[in-house]
Amino acid sequence: MDPLLTLQNICYSYHTPDGETLALENISFTVDEGEFIAIVGPSGCGKSTLLNLICGLMKPQSGEIALHGEPVTHTRPEIGYMLQKDHLFEWRTVYRNILLGLEIQHKCTPENIARADALLETYGLASFKNSRPSQLSGGMRQRAALIRTLVLDPNLLLLDEPFSALDYQTRLSVCDDIGIIIKKEKKTAVLVTHDLSEAISTADRVIVLSKRPGKIRSIIPIKLDIEDRTPFRSRNAPNFKDYFNLIWKELNCHE
């Protein structure tokens, strides 16, 4: 089967009046349909830049990004993006926040609205439809933000540290929650994080980036010895800490 997403020799530099900073160098990897990929790396290694490139918000300086073999040149509805914060608009109800993407893409068809209602129902937000975002808990807000993305039925989900704005306890449960929803909806996902445990507990493969300029240091397939894997249960897998140590070493060698 052809991979869903292909990155080939991606390079990217930032330009300021003071000069040029190479952020990403020679990044190549593929993501298969249904896979969950986590990208980890030290802060400033260009993790978020990579997501912006995949999403089509920015263009790579060289190299090629393809989705289903077609080059990504601008934002596409097949790619959903989840930001660090939920960014639900306080001047809209939860329901109208969830319909934001449909409104923008002029896709408020009866089927799509029905899907939005079904997602709200499935993920326990139906009774908060007409509430303001400020009336939701941090976890529910993040779930609403995920539904806002899922309503557009993307093939590929990009998650840019979506749990980092939450406190530790909420973070564990929201990570579990979102991980389960993504598996259940059979979405392909690329998660960027600086939290190693989060990466190991959610991902099928972990991509380790080096310090700036970001290069791929290694790609580590995660095979946890556990049944019914969910992000939360993964943390109890006997070989979880082996992966942790391996990735930790990868991040810290050749300093």
Place this chain on the structure above:
Amino acid sequence: MNNLSAAQAAYLAARKRHRRIVTAARILLLVLFLFIWEAAAQYGLIDSFIFSSPSRIVRTFRDMCADGSLFLHAGVTLLETIISFLLVVILGTACAVLLWLFRKLSEILEPYLVILNSLPKSALAPLLIVWLGANVRTIIVAGMSVAIFGTILNLYASFREADPDKLKLIATLGGSRMDTLWKVVLPSNIPMLISISKVNIGLSLVGVVIGEFIGARQGLGYLIIYGSQVFKLDWVIMSIVLLCIIAMALYSLISTIEKHSRKWL
């Protein structure tokens, strides 16, 4: 509510007492001021021909109410102020949107807007009279001139401060710049627009009175200038008192709108 702890009850009582003292002191200050003014005029400490007195002001007010001229002057000033305020809100928002849509244009125009904003607008009034004639239109333009540039600059600055991540969200959903404008920038700036309006309604009144000083046959500004020329200082001071009341009424109108808008937003 009836099982308040003693400490909570004491706290609430202290708060209530504090508020009562402030309100009582405010009223007392006004009464005292009016009393001293009246007494000084009665006992000849000040010349009531020049300084007027509360009782003379009330008498003037009653006479002018009786012949209807008061309603004409106050009504004209109020109407001109409201029209110029509404035009400022509409035009100011439109200009700020244009500047936001065209980044280059805004950079080119910025120094000129800053100069126009800091220019004392009263300097423009005589020019406006010559260009546009001594009529209501001139006075409305004078009212607008005081408030419009500040509105454009403040609103545009606030537009630019829109959360970049919210703009990114719209972009990731495939939205255009117009989507960003309608879905993020404008709705998130409604509180800002209202708070600018609170200042603007007062500024429009200032501009309208300046306009009436030099180019009107009606309005409180006209009454002030005319009264001072014919030495009817009762008219002048009563008009000033009326302007105070109008300014306060308009400000509290916007405050009420602000309170209600918080509920809808």
